Amino acid sequence: MKSIEDMKDKMLKADAVLIGIGKELSFEQIEKNPEEYIKHFYLEKNDRLYEMLEKKENKTEDEKYIFQILKEKAKLEYSSQKVYEKLSQLLQDKNYFVITTNTDGIIFQSDLEKDRIVAPCGDIHRLQCKKGCSDELLNTKEVYENIINQYKEKGTVSKFNCSHCGQELMFNVRNNETIQTYREEGYLKQWEVYTKWLSKTLNQKLLILEIGENLEQPNLIRWPFEKVAFFNLKSYFVRVNQSLYQIEKEIAGRGEGIKCNGVHFLNCELEKTML
Ligand SMILES: [Zn+2]
Numbered sequence: 001m002k003s004i005e006d007m008k009d010k011m012l013k014a015d016a017v018l019i020g021i022g023k024e025l026s027f028e029q030i031e032k033n034p035e036e037y038i039k040h041f042y043l044e045k046n047d048r049l050y051e052m053l054e055k056k057e058n059k060t061e062d063e064k065y066i067f068q069i070l071k072e073k074a075k076l077e078y079s080s081q082k083v084y085e086k087l088s089q090l091l092q093d094k095n096y097f098v099i100t101t102n103t104d105g106i107i108f109q110s111d112l113e114k115d116r117i118v119a120p121c122g123d124i125h126r127l128q129c130k131k132g133c134s135d136e137l138l139n140t141k142e143v144y145e146n147i148i149n150q151y152k153e154k155g156t157v158s159k160f161n162c163s164h165c166g167q168e169l170m171f172n173v174r175n176n177e178t179i180q181t182y183r184e185e186g187y188l189k190q191w192e193v194y195t196k197w198l199s200k201t202l203n204q205k206l207l208i209l210e211i212g213e214n215l216e217q218p219n220l221i222r223w224p225f226e227k228v229a230f231f232n233l234k235s236y237f238v239r240v241n242q243s244l245y246q247i248e249k250e251i252a253g254r255g256e257g258i259k260c261n262g263v264h265f266l267n268c269e270l271e272k273t274m275l
Pocket residue numbers: 129130131132133134162163164165166167
């Protein structure tokens with residue numbers, strides 16, 4: 001694949017690199033066997049509660065609840081970051097910014113600089129009121145640890161609810177079900193940083209790299225990236241995607257679509273250029 005061979009060269013010559021990350025680089029796509037990962041996560045910690053609940057038939061409501069929370073907590077601490085490591089190696093010393101539509105939050109556990117990432121659809125590291133009654137966002141890990149510790153010590157479950165209206169809590173993420181109640185406070189400040197950064201790249205040699213983004217929310221990465229590529233005549237646009245890799249005719253001279261799964265692209269193809 002000729003286009004991948006000169007990727008590193010493009011990266012070296014760029015003044016700034018804009019990265020868009022979509023579903024192909026999400027937890028579910030990277031970790032082919034999430035159940036195994038979760039099991040190992042607790043075995044390594046010598047924590048037997050998960051294993052015990054997993055084996056138990058006819059779980060009580062409390063047990064089901066704790067089991068679910070344990071699953072989600074393991075995901076919060078997911079650190080098999082081979083894929084994102086490749087990306088951060090590649091971006092080392094570069095002026096970059098990453099926007100992701102993924103809500104699994106795993107990008108924040110990578111070596112990428114947190115102040116150069118924006119996640120407009122939120123992420124599971126924060127909880128909010130299910131009704132969205134207030135702008136209060138809670139740290140998911142802390143809330144879960146409290147619930148789990150109490151269960152281990154006393155055998156009881158006390159669910160955390162919104163301290164304002166008493167409703168259940170939900171992840172601070174935007175999807176089809178939460179579109180009316182999603183609180184945007186979690187990312188808006190960083191969004192401002194992102195748009196400012198982007199406006200400064202207008203006359204710079206900008207490498208735009210879109211990896212694994214599908215068409216669910218094209219107004220966040222796909223369409224805006226095409227627009228940036230169209231107006232910045234010094235830019236180069238690379239769209240990596242297993243199936244939706246085509247690029248618009250208008251930017252075809254300054255960009256290309258690479259038919260490749262995002263994980264494979266970072267794990268295998270790009271590696272060849274880094275040797
Ligand atoms: Zn509330």
